[in-house]
Amino acid sequence: MGAVRLVVVAGTTETAAVDGISAAGADPELRVHTPSADLEIVDAGRPAPGSPVPVSPTGCPTPAVVTRAVRELLGPEALPVEFVDAGLGAPTAARVRDVGAAPGGDVRDPEPVPEAATVFERARALAPELAAPASGDGRGGDPESGPADEPAELLVAETIPGGTTTALGSLTALGERGAVSSSLPANPIERKRRVVDEGLDASGLAPGDAAGDPVEAVRLAGDPVLAAVAGLVVGCADAGVDVTLAGGTQLAAAAALARHAGVDRRLPLATTSLVADDPTADLAALAADLDLSLAAADPGFDEGDHPAMAAYARGEAKEGVGMGGALALADRAGVDDVAVRERVAAVTDRLLAEGAGADGEDEPAVANRGDRQ
Numbered sequence: 001m002g003a004v005r006l007v008v009v010a011g012t013t014e015t016a017a018v019d020g021i022s023a024a025g026a027d028p029e030l031r032v033h034t035p036s037a038d039l040e041i042v043d044a045g046r047p048a049p050g051s052p053v054p055v056s057p058t059g060c061p062t063p064a065v066v067t068r069a070v071r072e073l074l075g076p077e078a079l080p081v082e083f084v085d086a087g088l089g090a091p092t093a094a095r096v097r098d099v100g101a102a103p104g105g106d107v108r109d110p111e112p113v114p115e116a117a118t119v120f121e122r123a124r125a126l127a128p129e130l131a132a133p134a135s136g137d138g139r140g141g142d143p144e145s146g147p148a149d150e151p152a153e154l155l156v157a158e159t160i161p162g163g164t165t166t167a168l169g170s171l172t173a174l175g176e177r178g179a180v181s182s183s184l185p186a187n188p189i190e191r192k193r194r195v196v197d198e199g200l201d202a203s204g205l206a207p208g209d210a211a212g213d214p215v216e217a218v219r220l221a222g223d224p225v226l227a228a229v230a231g232l233v234v235g236c237a238d239a240g241v242d243v244t245l246a247g248g249t250q251l252a253a254a255a256a257l258a259r260h261a262g263v264d265r266r267l268p269l270a271t272t273s274l275v276a277d278d279p280t281a282d283l284a285a286l287a288a289d290l291d292l293s294l295a296a297a298d299p300g301f302d303e304g305d306h307p308a309m310a311a312y313a314r315g316e317a318k319e320g321v322g323m324g325g326a327l328a329l330a331d332r333a334g335v336d337d338v339a340v341r342e343r344v345a346a347v348t349d350r351l352l353a354e355g356a357g358a359d360g361e362d363e364p365a366v367a368n369r370g371d372r373q
Contacts, residue, residue, distance in 0.1 A: 120230060164181055246323075
């Protein structure tokens, strides 16, 4: 397996607080901590002291658990990580790169991402640096991994509650297919469309008005994570760096932004079968529209006997934090699905036990994932 570096772009948007958009029982004060804790889990295997464990009220763990499980199976040195702060709303113990983003506003605001141009350009400039060869990037002296002076392939992921609604806003502003997934088993797509319609009215946009102007689409109808991911994709194209988008409809929206910025190179999209099989998302059609190479990993969560597996299998937390991309890497490295499921169960149990111990209660603190896929 050639050198791959995971880049998780993390941020927040006030859109996640819109009634009926996020997962049931949402607490906006806890939800704002979720991306920060996700980075800590992927990085160190646990949230920092005082950070809530991102688990839904129904018991479904954050997709960061799956990505962390794969890192543990492959060895962290085989999958190094970089984190980009694209509008975090709470501190994180993970080391992050700054692209000048503030937390995103409500997509119904006239200008939810006023600094979209700055975020886009800083992320664009950062892309070659993130891919630069470094010691411990998993290549060593293995000739199958390629020369040590070649840039790594970037596997770009996201974590932002409320992100499928802002993805829908950006897609609509660009004039692209308006379908996105949800963390909920029953996707509230019509509610999301009404929210986006309110936002477009407030911004003075009609569907398609931002075609060819991706920064404007994000500034008026998106979130700062989309601005950063799109900038990274464009920066990779500029520098000749291979990039795979590790996510579902949110990353497809970022790909749409990159296409409208003039990127015409091959763009792989690595997601989960949970998103690909969601009829309300219509991801295959969106990927075809955008000329994306779609791959969907099926980890067989319906075959597991752990509560976390049951939650994933019934359609909660279908994607996020690079879940689909991590599963694809595990498959590429020859790690079987049983091993992945066992490690996901182990990481989940560890987090819940540590969270309960930290709280001094029977149940861990819950940071609702909101509208993540």
